[in-house]
Amino acid sequence: MSATIIFVVFCIIFCVLLIGVSMISKKWINDSSDFILAGREVSLLLNVMGVAAIGFAGTSIALNVGWTITYGIQGALGFGLIYACLGIMCYGGFFSKFIRRCGAQTLPEYLEMRYSPKVRKIVAWTTIIGLCGILANNIVSMAGVVSGYVGWPTWATITGVFLLMVIFAYLSGLWAITMTDFVQMIIGIIAVPLFAFLLMHKFGGADFFKAVYPNGDFWSQGFKGAILPVLSIKYPSFLTIAILFGAFLVWGNNYYWLRISSCRSERVAKLSYIIAGIVIVVIFYIPLTIIGLYAAGAYPELWAPVGKVASTAAFGVMAKLFPPALASFFLMGALAASVSTAATSMMGATSTATRDIYQRTINPKATPKQTLKASKIILVIIAAFTLVLCYFPGGPTYLFAFANAWLGPPAVLLLFGIFWRRFNATGAFWGVLSGMIVMALLTLTDLMKITTISAVTHVGVIGFAVTLVFSIIGTLIGKPKYYGEPDWTKEVSGGKRIDVKLDEQDVKILNLIRYGHGYMSDINDAMKLDGGITNASIEKLDQGGYIERMGLSRSDFYTFKITEKGESVLPPVSGIDREMVDAGLMPMYVSILKMTNEGPEKLTELVKQHGLNSLEVSSIITHLVRKGYVLEKGVWKRKLEITDVGKKMLDKFGAKATV
Missing domain, CATH: 1.10.10.10 (Winged helix-like DNA-binding domain superfamily/Winged helix DNA-binding domain)
Incomplete structure (x- = not known):
């Protein structure tokens, strides 16, 4: 039996397994909140596997293995550590409590709560573009790996994977993705370390590949002496990797927000991200780096710039060294990596389009069943748009960086919104709009060969700088919300309260707080309303002195208690x-x-x-x-x-x- 036929058999088994798991989880879908957010029921183990599955991506396989050949261990593992530590672990450690407590289902929803509906709309569209780019990148990365093994046309592999993803995600949304991530992680946890171990067993120790690297230095340089720069603003360098993959990719990314929002508790969210970061490095990135070293040693004349094969295809090429059944299993690991992250990206884009555009703008009065139906239609549309992005010029490395660039402005707005209470809607709007316009123009002119900004720096770095500058200027010019004024205090006794007229919705929210629902997440979920709507009531109650916030920044900002004045407008209770x-x-x-x-x-x-x-x-x-x-x-x-x-x-x- 040929290697191709065996691989096809493995692919069929893989597809049946994922679709079967999706069918099982389909019974858990009752409404759109189950489809998009898994009902906030995700456990610690499932979220560890889900977050780690995002990091175990087609991009990781392509870049970790390829960059080990091109830049050595320092470049490849440095990329992985920046993403896992600065990205995953810091995000979970510092932001999970805030995200889970504020109650927003998506990052753009939070940005309306903190700033304005205009900011939400802009960020929703840029988020969709960025997530579709990440989705496309993972598919393209995986297609390169598979083509390196079986020689299939790239377009055929891309189309097949898209069909698989759309089918299982369409069936049951985030529940399907969470469950299939678990299955795919099990495959990856076995396949990747086993691949590295068998290469060591086959070729021996470092002497096998040491001679390929100049002066035997496989730590700090690639097989042709290339060294990944540290502080260069030209991509790739450690600085641009930290900006694009450490911060933008995670902090400004809706699907990382979604993973925290779907957790059962703040504790589960925080621990799952920290554990997942460790798992990603130890179980995946270190073995992938080892595979890259042996790829350089086994075929030093094959990889560009010496040969014609891109180093990002090395995983698939090295799989050919083993019997077809074993090689196909290793390729299933690559396929699992790609599909897991790509499917999460697709759900991140779908949730944004559904929650922030359809529910907020197109059909605010949609029933849960109508929203569920719309979510599935939106998912298919996003998949079709992403299919076009798969043919973005420059391949996986530049497609990944292009996608991350669009996530930069939201990351800036998130950081300022949490820690700088004076930061206002004017700064947020002009910051994100200017950053988006500059990046769009530079990307377009670069692709049309009108400018060569990529020869100097990455478009995302420029976008970040522009967003930062205009955000600060806009904030200093514009008027902050009431709680950003220097003389505003969280205590009612501090004064500055105003007379407000409460409506039925305000009273219902006040009653929830009376019963101890002091978290914004409780209120959003109990009221079945968008965060932008409930936040307006909270601000009214706060300004009127009916409630007090526990703080003016971070998670305490979305933690409340009722005041004596608040108690006085509710029906009296006794006994x-x-x-x-x-x-x-x-x-x-x-x-x-x-x-x-x-x-x-x-x-x-x-x-x-x-x-x-x-x-x-x-x-x-x-x-x-x-x-x-x-x-x-x-x-x-x-x-x-x-x-x-x-x-x-x-x-x-x-x-x-x-x-």
């Missing part, structure tokens, strides 16, 4: 009702405690009976977990277990249950 308020228990919450105590099937019946959507349920359960009344368990779907404290509350308030 057992007052005790329930103090315990943070509404009658529905007591019912959930009761059903949890009786069994999971009873809880499911209660949810269906009252027509609660997945995010409403998440809001209640997260609240009960924080109160210590229930424990969350389960690797796949959330499973609840009532605690002793919860049982005491049930004994005390059981008569108030609605069922």
